[in-house]
Amino acid sequence: MSVSGVEGEERSDFSAAESKQIRQRSLRLLGSLVRPLRARVILTMTVVIVSTAAQVAGPALIAFGIDRGLPALVDRDWVPLAFAVAAYLVSGVVGATLIAWYTVLTARISQAILFDLRKRVFLHTQRLSLEFHENYTSGRIIARQTSDLDAIRELLDSGINQLVQGALYMLFIAIAMFSLDWVSGLVLFGALVPLAILTRWFQKRSQKSFRETRTASAQLIVQFVETMTGIRAVKAFRKEKRNEMEFGGLVESYRVSNSRVIQLFAIFDPGLVLIGNVTLAVILLVGGLRVAGDGLAIGVLLATLLYTRQFFAPAQEMAMFYNSYQSAAAALEKISGVLEELPGVPDPTTPIDLFQAQGRVSFDDVEFAYKADRVILPRFDLELPAGQTIALVGSTGAGKSTLAKLISRFYDPSHGTISLDGIDLRQLHPKDLRRAIVMVTQEAYLFSGTVADNIALGKPDATRDEIVRAAQAVGAHEFIELLPGGYDTEVNKRGGRVSAGQRQLLSFARAFIADPVVLILDEATASLDIPSERLVQEGLQTLLADRTAIIIAHRLSTVAIADRVLVMEHGIIVEDGTPRDLIAGTGRFAQLHAAWRESLV
Amino acid sequence: MPEISTPPRASKRASTFASIRRLYPYMKPAMPRIYLGTVTALAAGVVALLIPQVLRGLVDGPLQSGDAQQIWPAFAIVLGLGIVEAVMVYLRRMLVLTPGTHVEARMRNALYEKLQVLPVSFHDRWPSGQLLSRAVSDLNLIRRWVSFGLVLLVVNVLTIVVGFVFLLNISWVLGVLFMVCSIPLWIYGFVFENKYSTVARRSQDQAGDLATTVEESVHGIRVLKAFGRGKHALNNFANQADVLRGTEIEKARAIAGIWLWLLLVPDVTFALCLLGGVWLAVDGQISVGDLVAFFATATVLRFPVESIGFLLSMTFDTRTATDRFFEVIDSRNSIVDPVEPLTVADPRGRLVLHDVHFRYQDSPAHVPDLVNGVDLAIEPGETMALVGLTGSGKSTITALTTRLYDVTGGSITVDGVDVRELRLTELRSLIAMAFEDATLFSASVRDNVLLGRPDGTEADLAEAIDIAQASFVYDLPEGLDTRVGEEGLSLSGGQRQRLALARAVAAKPSVLVLDDPLSALDVDTEALVEAALRRVLASTTALIVAHRPSTVMLADRVALLQDGRVTAIGTHSELLESSEHYRFVISSLEDEEQREREEVGS
Numbered sequence A: 001m002s003v004s005g006v007e008g009e010e011r012s013d014f015s016a017a018e019s020k021q022i023r024q025r026s027l028r029l030l031g032s033l034v035r036p037l038r039a040r041v042i043l044t045m046t047v048v049i050v051s052t053a054a055q056v057a058g059p060a061l062i063a064f065g066i067d068r069g070l071p072a073l074v075d076r077d078w079v080p081l082a083f084a085v086a087a088y089l090v091s092g093v094v095g096a097t098l099i100a101w102y103t104v105l106t107a108r109i110s111q112a113i114l115f116d117l118r119k120r121v122f123l124h125t126q127r128l129s130l131e132f133h134e135n136y137t138s139g140r141i142i143a144r145q146t147s148d149l150d151a152i153r154e155l156l157d158s159g160i161n162q163l164v165q166g167a168l169y170m171l172f173i174a175i176a177m178f179s180l181d182w183v184s185g186l187v188l189f190g191a192l193v194p195l196a197i198l199t200r201w202f203q204k205r206s207q208k209s210f211r212e213t214r215t216a217s218a219q220l221i222v223q224f225v226e227t228m229t230g231i232r233a234v235k236a237f238r239k240e241k242r243n244e245m246e247f248g249g250l251v252e253s254y255r256v257s258n259s260r261v262i263q264l265f266a267i268f269d270p271g272l273v274l275i276g277n278v279t280l281a282v283i284l285l286v287g288g289l290r291v292a293g294d295g296l297a298i299g300v301l302l303a304t305l306l307y308t309r310q311f312f313a314p315a316q317e318m319a320m321f322y323n324s325y326q327s328a329a330a331a332l333e334k335i336s337g338v339l340e341e342l343p344g345v346p347d348p349t350t351p352i353d354l355f356q357a358q359g360r361v362s363f364d365d366v367e368f369a370y371k372a373d374r375v376i377l378p379r380f381d382l383e384l385p386a387g388q389t390i391a392l393v394g395s396t397g398a399g400k401s402t403l404a405k406l407i408s409r410f411y412d413p414s415h416g417t418i419s420l421d422g423i424d425l426r427q428l429h430p431k432d433l434r435r436a437i438v439m440v441t442q443e444a445y446l447f448s449g450t451v452a453d454n455i456a457l458g459k460p461d462a463t464r465d466e467i468v469r470a471a472q473a474v475g476a477h478e479f480i481e482l483l484p485g486g487y488d489t490e491v492n493k494r495g496g497r498v499s500a501g502q503r504q505l506l507s508f509a510r511a512f513i514a515d516p517v518v519l520i521l522d523e524a525t526a527s528l529d530i531p532s533e534r535l536v537q538e539g540l541q542t543l544l545a546d547r548t549a550i551i552i553a554h555r556l557s558t559v560a561i562a563d564r565v566l567v568m569e570h571g572i573i574v575e576d577g578t579p580r581d582l583i584a585g586t587g588r589f590a591q592l593h594a595a596w597r598e599s600l601v
Numbered sequence B: 001m002p003e004i005s006t007p008p009r010a011s012k013r014a015s016t017f018a019s020i021r022r023l024y025p026y027m028k029p030a031m032p033r034i035y036l037g038t039v040t041a042l043a044a045g046v047v048a049l050l051i052p053q054v055l056r057g058l059v060d061g062p063l064q065s066g067d068a069q070q071i072w073p074a075f076a077i078v079l080g081l082g083i084v085e086a087v088m089v090y091l092r093r094m095l096v097l098t099p100g101t102h103v104e105a106r107m108r109n110a111l112y113e114k115l116q117v118l119p120v121s122f123h124d125r126w127p128s129g130q131l132l133s134r135a136v137s138d139l140n141l142i143r144r145w146v147s148f149g150l151v152l153l154v155v156n157v158l159t160i161v162v163g164f165v166f167l168l169n170i171s172w173v174l175g176v177l178f179m180v181c182s183i184p185l186w187i188y189g190f191v192f193e194n195k196y197s198t199v200a201r202r203s204q205d206q207a208g209d210l211a212t213t214v215e216e217s218v219h220g221i222r223v224l225k226a227f228g229r230g231k232h233a234l235n236n237f238a239n240q241a242d243v244l245r246g247t248e249i250e251k252a253r254a255i256a257g258i259w260l261w262l263l264l265v266p267d268v269t270f271a272l273c274l275l276g277g278v279w280l281a282v283d284g285q286i287s288v289g290d291l292v293a294f295f296a297t298a299t300v301l302r303f304p305v306e307s308i309g310f311l312l313s314m315t316f317d318t319r320t321a322t323d324r325f326f327e328v329i330d331s332r333n334s335i336v337d338p339v340e341p342l343t344v345a346d347p348r349g350r351l352v353l354h355d356v357h358f359r360y361q362d363s364p365a366h367v368p369d370l371v372n373g374v375d376l377a378i379e380p381g382e383t384m385a386l387v388g389l390t391g392s393g394k395s396t397i398t399a400l401t402t403r404l405y406d407v408t409g410g411s412i413t414v415d416g417v418d419v420r421e422l423r424l425t426e427l428r429s430l431i432a433m434a435f436e437d438a439t440l441f442s443a444s445v446r447d448n449v450l451l452g453r454p455d456g457t458e459a460d461l462a463e464a465i466d467i468a469q470a471s472f473v474y475d476l477p478e479g480l481d482t483r484v485g486e487e488g489l490s491l492s493g494g495q496r497q498r499l500a501l502a503r504a505v506a507a508k509p510s511v512l513v514l515d516d517p518l519s520a521l522d523v524d525t526e527a528l529v530e531a532a533l534r535r536v537l538a539s540t541t542a543l544i545v546a547h548r549p550s551t552v553m554l555a556d557r558v559a560l561l562q563d564g565r566v567t568a569i570g571t572h573s574e575l576l577e578s579s580e581h582y583r584f585v586i587s588s589l590e591d592e593e594q595r596e597r598e599e600v601g602s
């Protein structure tokens, strides 16, 4: 089994090699995120080093005050004490100010990283093919963008803070310890061994659990999103109780994987405390014996003890950091997996520009299958001359939408080429492709936002005038005017605020305003009432005069405006001719047409 | 007050304590462990404070006298205390952390449950990302606070208090000095709350908006691809993300502010105490051992003091998360089971709309009701078609029958019982719907079809599939077990629609409500479905929304919806004859013929 891309994402039992591969890809990602911020990172590091140094100076200054200031003061010499106090004040103020500054600096860095990562994931998911989306489901992508990014944010927000500071703290303290009293320094050094062992144990065990947490939370989100999306059907078919059971199960498995992590941490954290306290006792012993014996000043003993305490205090914070690090690492693994996915319909590496498309579409020896073993469109050739209006009819499931999706390059053919004005779609500059070919999909999806926003999606820089004109052209203007806010009415999620027919009119207006050379209408009037449909058709006659159009429709009234009819059955174009010829003939279309005429009465 | 509003942005400013106290019911089962955890945490804190006391005795006693033998007991005590502290920390973790996850799970289930019960009008208005961010991010915050922030906050404050006592005990002068110096901290804490809470709220709301955008960008990916608007969507998204980034940085500024104080104040205090302490020691008022113990104790206190910063910000985050959670939980829901539900003992399927009025919440006052006094009686076994222009309110009426919305006037009855008098589950098993957009779930074909009859047999399944002419499912790669993809989007439009139809039929309801059920079918298939559907409709009451004459043919009678009322009822041919509007709405034939004649003529 492979672990590239999102494959094997739900597993948590990776082999060592797989683990390594995954870790490396997330490290690469992390590196590429941090690289542009190098300068800022260096500045931040400098700030934190200085500030930590200032803070670490504290106990040494106290030691100085007690060991030197006290005896001096007995001799009425204020200078050493005054020096210690002043130095303490200065280092305190400098340390605190810098830490505050540093907090803002890290926030800037971490937010910059998150911003970058968010955009990358967003853009990449937009690039990925529909095939990917159909398998991966929206819930998972949302999980990547929300809960996984949350985990990373946690790390960046507090974690890095703790790590850098904690590590520096420990380093400085170790240096200070060695310079104060090397014997105690050695003891401290010895304590690092069990510390390292414990940390390694935690890392190994928690990695797996954290992966499980990410997977569990994604499953939770998938179920949540799907329920909320289909809430009407959930209610109408009384799925609430069953959903509660399912969701409850997912919540529970998320809870279990979470508490597994927490339990590991419940051993890790006190383990650190224990190591710290034992070290403290040993240093007390070693130091105390020597103070009693001779040699060591009490102030120095005190300082070593304070240092030891402080050495392990950040260790606890570091443990927390480590925790969020592991969690973020698991999240980053998943995200890097998505980013590693190659778009199934890739943008050309050396795109060919087509500034002024004519609109001639040709299929050359094309074959297509969604899944390798189930061919939907067997090999065929087809030429659609520029400017022609083509009606594509055929029974449901025949492959009409599939053909349309191939022209708008939602998918690439499994074999052969599809070209616009002689240029393979795979070579064509995506911008030119999208400008030239626009499809109104069978599902009229509206985004939340205003009516005007939704129409303007076809042409982002459209003026209000243009929007109104497009709405008028498709006969949507009247109902829009009647909405409470006219063109500025919010259509709510998925356009729930307007009726099905109105939704179709809006998505039609959206295509109209885009003004493409090749327009594909996939059942664009199926939910309209007959008068509106008639209006649309009248509009179409002028609209389609100078462009190539492919109109898919079950209501054959559309056929009247077509120059040519293609009849499709089981993925094969069985008839091809002018409407008049086909109607006059005895073929499939003649039958269909007769049946349809009958259905009108 | 409107029954349901869009997600509120800034809440009324109840106190943080009052907000968070509302978590209590969810935390109640966890409380014993939380209390115990607090005790153990406090014990750990006190033990940590005892260690300096041992040092004090050591410095003043054996070390002064140079008696090396005395070191050993002190070592043993410190070691013992150290082990006790570690054990206490372990106990605290074990005690408190699991209940936290239970609290989270309980709240998450409660939220999900509530969301499923809340009416469609609620879901119309609440952006999906706002719901999601509440269910995921906010509850995570709450869990972390319960299992960690809460206890530490209590314990650290207590530890600081106990520490003060120790300090006072060592030297009351230094102790008082320490206490006085920390007053600015408490003041700043309150300033911080105000500053931070509003930003925290804003950032959580913005994160929700961002989630909405992500969700729509994925659900609407076909449209974005069809228009090549990926970049455009990215720009919108990036703008939103940028706003969130600004808010987060603002939050960091607030945190930096409190950090500054939390570090600065102890440092200044230490410096002053050093000055005072040494002076007192020289003066002979305290011993060197006292001085050592004082600083050792004060150092132990530093971590609790510093941690107050992030514990406070965590608490305020939790407070806003709690507010956001309860905004959903508190939403009023008028579409609920009646207090004393009636039942339909012998369902025959007589559906009557009596002077039904309905208007959507946001419709302006001057506009007449969308459904403005509809009277319609559908007799058992009868099939009624509902015909009207786009936007005339047909789908709205179908939604009223199963109480996806409630009528604003008049009543709807099933077999004489008002739908509001029935339990929702009963009502919805009496009436099954097929929506105009298919809304399938990413489950197997079988689960989708048997959605309304989970205990249905294979025979039920096969029958429903047969009636909806959906036998294509047997040809799918895994037959009935094929997953249909999210929202059924790996099927063709007509296939989706037939599955949705099969789903309604499989529920075997007394009343079938079909909203434009054949719109995506070709003429032949449509005829086949109609023929099969007639078998069912012979015995089942049905309300069918229709746009085409062919669909109307299924019905015994047709009701014409016009300006919010049913203006004509009769058979198709009767209405064709009598109603001008009906001819306008449904008939394309003359028009069609004329066009063809023109074409042939030209």
Ligand SMILES: Nc1ncnc2c1ncn2[C@@H]1O[C@H](COP(=O)(O)OP(=O)(O)OP(=O)(O)O)[C@@H](O)[C@H]1O
Pocket: A134, A370, A371, A376, A395, A396, A397, A398, A399, A400, A401, A402, A403, A442, B489, B490, B491, B492, B493, B494, B495, B520
């Ligand atoms: N994303 C997909 N993945 C796998 N199979 C698919 C996918 N989309 C469609 N199919 C299958 O391909 C076949 C053709 O579907 P298509 O959508 O092209 O039909 P159509 O002619 O547009 O039908 P309709 O008139 O019902 O819309 C169907 O059998 C369908 O199940």
Ligand SMILES: Nc1ncnc2c1ncn2[C@@H]1O[C@H](COP(=O)(O)OP(=O)(O)OP(=O)(O)O)[C@@H](O)[C@H]1O
Pocket: A496, A497, A498, A499, A500, A501, A502, A527, A528, A529, B124, B360, B361, B362, B370, B388, B389, B390, B391, B392, B393, B394, B395, B396, B397, B436
């Ligand atoms: N959730 C909503 N909130 C506010 N107004 C709505 C909502 N849903 C629909 N409307 C409005 O109510 C009117 C009736 O909508 P409805 O969906 O019932 O129409 P319809 O008759 O089913 O039309 P179609 O034939 O296009 O499906 C429309 O004008 C629509 O804009």
Ligand SMILES: [Mg+2]
Pocket: A400, A401, A402, A442, A522, B492, B493, B494
């Ligand atoms: Mg189709």
Ligand SMILES: [Mg+2]
Pocket: A499, A500, A501, B394, B395, B396, B436, B515
């Ligand atoms: Mg409708």
